[in-house]
Amino acid sequence: MEAGIVGLPNVGKSTLFNALTQSKNAQSANYPFCTIEPNEGIVPVPDERLARICKYIPPQKTVPAILKLVDIAGIVKGASKGEGKGNAFLSHIREVDAILQVVRCFDDPNIIHVAGKVDPLSDIEVVEIELMLADMQTLDTALPKAERAAKSGDKEAIARAEVIRKCQAHLATDQPLRKLKLNPTEQKVISSFGLMSMKPILYVTNVDETDLEGKGPMVQQVRAFAEKVGAEVIPVCAKLEAEIAELEPADRQEMLNASGLTEPSLAGLARAAYRALGFQSYFTAGEKEVRAWTVPVGATAPQAAGVIHTDFEKGFIRVEVYGLDDLETHKNEKAIRAAGKLRVEGKAYVMQDGDICHFLFN
Template identity: 75%
Template sequence: MEAGIVGLPNVGKSTLFNALTLSKAAQSENYPFCTIEPNEGIVSVPDQRLDRITKYIVPQKLIPATLKLVDIAGIVKGASEGEGLGNKFLSHIREVDAILQVVRCFEDPDVTHVAGSVDPLADIDTIETELMLADLQSLENALGKAQRTARSGDKEAKLRVTVIEKCSEHLNEGKPLRLLNLNEAESAAISSFGLLTAKPILFVANVDETDLDGKNPLVDKVRQHADKVGADVACVCAKLEAEIAELDEEDREEMLTDVGLAEPALNQIARAAYHTLGLQSYFTAGEKEVRAWPVPIGATAPQAAGVIHSDFERGFIRAEVYSLADLEEHGGEKEIRQAGKLRVEGKSYVMQDGDICHFLFNV
């Protein structure tokens, strides 16, 4: 699963990306278009449950779940019509599963704001408008072909025409597609279009070092907007996090203590992005490795097995499942089994967040 980091130029996107991935993406500073190609990186999703499991099952390796992040160059007003670097970057967003929009929530006379003043709601509106205009263009381009195919009596094409018109009407009312309720068949009819405003979104408020909890009025405005659109908000001082990320473990802990943080704010962003993507984790645990596996909320046991390998899903027989609470109560798998707490689940079992599993399969 991928998440794309978007925002206006000079809001701290690349600084945040660098800190999250410990990479060295080109930072824009006062040069809005220096990130020419989208930078990509892999970020771990911190999960304390992994450490709790390893107290009882000691592995050779500990592997957290990961997410792929894409840092996309700053979008400006008019991008959908080719302004700035235009549709080139909108096309990069089409490939991601969720959007992380960084909004600047601090004043700094030394860092130029592309719009001339700091207004996170105006920034959000600018980017949302460009994404909606791009979606309208995509739908308009697809409508003619769908209508021609529908005239032949093709049922799928007829449905596609109906959904395209429904989405276009919604967008013309100034509403992103993530706020439009579509049933499974309707969503499938337009799934290949890569519509930008249909993707879930997480707002990342980039705050000043003196406001790490995000208590200033600018962040409040972002939270109020997020509540209206059903999105989450994560606060981060990208500049501080970039400094923390460069330190070794001992110095990092000392700096976190000095600034009053229990953990890097980046950890919260990774978990929030995971939630925005609609993911949860299940675990496999053995002597070789203890590992977290990302799986969509609502996935069945065979689908979860397929995350490990497609053969596991194809030849799924059953899953043996227990919980972390069971492990902490009984101290080991053998004891869990003896206590009758090891559950045997079939193909219809819906995975629960934190399940610890063994899959049995035959191909």
């Protein structure tokens, strides 16, 4: 699963990507489309629960959850019609599972805005409209084929045509598809189309160093908009984060303290992106390692076991589960078991965020 970093040109996408992945390879020139092919990187998801578990179960190594990020070139108005190499860039967005839209919320005469002025809501609108127009093209192309197949009485084709028309009607109201409620069957039918305005979105407001908490008027505009569409907003100063990422750990903490930050803003961004993708973590803990494993919210115990190894899911018998609170109260697993706090769950168990697990399998 991966998230794509998108936005208009010159809003700080590549700077943010480089800071997140601690990469120095991507270009950062002050002109549109300096990112042609998408750059990819793996980012650890900071989780303070790992350190809390390690306090009671000291391991040889600690392994956090990870997130794959893709830095996609800037989108401009008319991208759905091919403007600014738009078709190629939109195809990259089609491949990701969630969208992190970087929105410029700072003024700097030395950094040219593609529209000639800094207007975060206009930037959001440009990207949203282009994604919806591209989705409409996809659906318009797919409908005739689905209708032809439906004439034969094929139930799957009939269902596909119905969902396509439902999505078209929704887009005609100028609303992205993520606001359209589809049942699981409809979602499965439409999933192969890679509809972009259906993907979950997170707004990353790129602020200057005087507004690290995102209290300025431009960020507040984005917050108000995001609240209406049910999205989250994370303020980040990409320039500062890039500088912090290049420092040694001791110097990094000193710079964070001087900036009034308890941790890099990118840590909060990674966690927010993880949530936007619909992920949660469970843990395994032992002498060799304490590890965070990634599962979708709603995953069952066998599905969670399958993340470790497919054989675990196939031969799943049961899972022994306890919580971090139990560990901090009783100090070790033996005491947790003696206190009757170690739960034994079967195949129907739905995993909870933060579960600490031992899987038993055949």
